[in-house]
Amino acid sequence: MILFKVKRETGRPLLSVASLRLKKDMEELASKRYLAGYTNVNISIPYIDDIYICVPVVFHVKSDCDSPYSNANFNTIIKVSSNYPFKPPEMFVLNKVYHPNVDLDTGAVHMRALQEHEWKPVLTLNSIIFAFETLLNEPDVDLVPCNPINTDMIHVYITDYEKFYERVRWTMNGGVFLEKYVFEYNYGEFKNRRRIRNENCMSTKRHRYYGDGKGMSAEIELKYN
Numbered sequence: 001m002i003l004f005k006v007k008r009e010t011g012r013p014l015l016s017v018a019s020l021r022l023k024k025d026m027e028e029l030a031s032k033r034y035l036a037g038y039t040n041v042n043i044s045i046p047y048i049d050d051i052y053i054c055v056p057v058v059f060h061v062k063s064d065c066d067s068p069y070s071n072a073n074f075n076t077i078i079k080v081s082s083n084y085p086f087k088p089p090e091m092f093v094l095n096k097v098y099h100p101n102v103d104l105d106t107g108a109v110h111m112r113a114l115q116e117h118e119w120k121p122v123l124t125l126n127s128i129i130f131a132f133e134t135l136l137n138e139p140d141v142d143l144v145p146c147n148p149i150n151t152d153m154i155h156v157y158i159t160d161y162e163k164f165y166e167r168v169r170w171t172m173n174g175g176v177f178l179e180k181y182v183f184e185y186n187y188g189e190f191k192n193r194r195r196i197r198n199e200n201c202m203s204t205k206r207h208r209y210y211g212d213g214k215g216m217s218a219e220i221e222l223k224y225n
Contacts, residue, residue, distance in 0.1 A: 018084040022046065022053055025125040034126050036133035038065050043129075053080040057129060059136065067137055068168035072097070072186050074136065076109070078128060088119035089128065096183045098171040100154040101135055103145040104181060110143050111135050149178070 029043060044056040059074040061067055075094040081087060091109040093102045101110045112118045113131035144154045157164045171177055174185040 018080050018082050021085045022080055028124060028126050034130035036130055038137045039133050041129060061136060068165040069136055072172055085121040088114045088116060096181060098168050100139040100144050100150055100157055103147050104149045105147060110145050111140060
């Protein structure tokens with residue numbers, strides 16, 4: 001069970017509908033998850049940031065995967081608004097990565113599952129995570145951010161895959177790209193974090209998160225039956 005307790009400032013909407021739906025999504029992830037087979041996925045406990053419920057998800061591309069991103073980490077946040085599930089969440093990659101569908105300036109993920117005209121309320125966090133796993137293995141050439149660097153990425157991906165592969169591996173080693181973008185070393189397993197698991201136990205885990213002086217707090221309770 002996941003409970004959110006939010007102290008609301010004047011004019012700030014409660015996320016009741018979204019949090020109830022997110023509760024079901026997290027329960028689904030705890031019991032079964034769609035698997036693309038390319039990555040190991042670590043899903044951390046959600047927290048509230050301003051008017052969003054944020055779900056941290058780390059994707060670690062398997063080392064034996066036939067991909068230029070082999071052994072890389074994608075540290076992401078899925079941001080759920082009060083309009084969820086009637087509007088799609090937003091997704092951002094927090095670490096700098098060289099991927100055609102991840103805006104190099106903002107980290108915003110551009111994929112079909114998150115487009116308003118493609119989104120359906122029956123889709124869940126499970127669907128989004130699966131779609132992103134698939135995107136890591138096969139970039140969407142028709143859905144690239146309006147960023148000239150990303151436009152160049154997809155052009156290189158289509159016309160000179162070997163060059164694209166080399167660029168990905170070079171940025172994963174860390175360094176400055178185009179005298180502007182700083183990439184950190186991006187190899188190896190992700191650090192241990194709390195995972196959402198399906199296990200039979202009578203205990204309840206509670207975690208409290210507090211805002212930075214904005215008058216908001218959240219209590220999240222995970223209970224496995």
